[in-house]
Amino acid sequence: MGITSAWAISAHDDTVVGELAPWVLPLVAAERDDPQMQERWRRWCEAPLPDHRTWSGTPAAPAEAAALDAAVASFQRLTAGGEHVQQLYDGTDDGPCLMSDVWERDRSPERMFLSVWSKDYALASFFHAVGPRRAALLPGWCGTFLLTAAQVRATLPDIERALSFTPEERAAAEEQDWLDYAPDDESVLAGPLRQWRQAAEAGLGLCGANVHIR
Template sequence: MGFTSAWAISSHADEAVADLAPRLLPAMRADRAHPDAGRRWAAWQREPLPDHRTWYSLDGGDGDAWGAIESFQAFTAPGRHVDAVCDGSTDPSFHVLDDVWEGQDEDGMFVSVHRKEYAVSSLFHALGPARAALLPGWCGTFLFSAAQVRESLPLVERALTFTPTERASVEDRDWLDYAEGEESVLDGPLRVWRAAVRQGLGLCGVAVHLC
């Protein structure tokens, strides 16, 4: 069955962040607190996955390897609670397209939309567990005030700044296909983080199913 997913980071004044908090923060916390979430994260931290190009050539009887892949895909996919809030299932008067992303200009937003793929999954696989652990929030979801964005920038820079050799390696592990001119998951988040710090804005990161 096909699906389309999006991961977006949008910039907002602190007043807008405060308005979004009662809707989004409980859902983000619920997804992070799910018993399977921590277990799956810890398993990936202990044993990173092999090159993604080998996944579909694995012996069908290798249940442990497939189990690790499915576990990784499960915790890096959009969370059930955030999905429900963002698509209007929790409250039909609220939708991420209208109430979070509407009116964003190009400089203040990063968005990665893919069919049958999850941007956060590809980013985390490309970075590996150590760098992914530096990123604030939980698997691409967060709601930060301007002060929190400023305080967390050094961690984001450590996670997403690469030497030429490192850059080649992470690009090789990023399995997403990009249209010409489309921004990579390796570039967009840091660009938006730095822009928000310069402008004194907060940030909202959400990963959702669009359909």
């Protein structure tokens, strides 16, 4: 059976962020501190993956093919989100519900970036397209975070650096973003920066969540 994943970044005032903090922040910290996640992050930073079009079907020596398969699998596990963060969507006995208490809190599309994919991961395509140096500028862990309005303003320069490209850099990043967008879809290279800028201007905080929804 296939999966459906979502990477969402929603804007909220600091009252909502304060309500969410005791629930969200420990799960993000647990995911970040997981030794397996740290090892996957280290492997990717030390050896970023090649052009995604070479990941399968490209002739290679058996040892090279096995090494690439292992690196791709490790990267995919890193960017798929882990069991701690998944509790944000699955819920706990004493925790809020990501769908109703976060995503549906404000239905204005301008206050949310949402990228949903069947059998794919928006964050994986995003991280591969921008590379580890830029990805490391995002707060939280692998697309999941919770920021107050002040933290949004403080982190905006890093997000600007992560997602501002020369024409040549943008063309290269777009080639490595493998998601097949519909005409009205917002790309992973555009949506997060728009959301950060709008939240900073409006004095809002942000909640990011990289989870399976099915």
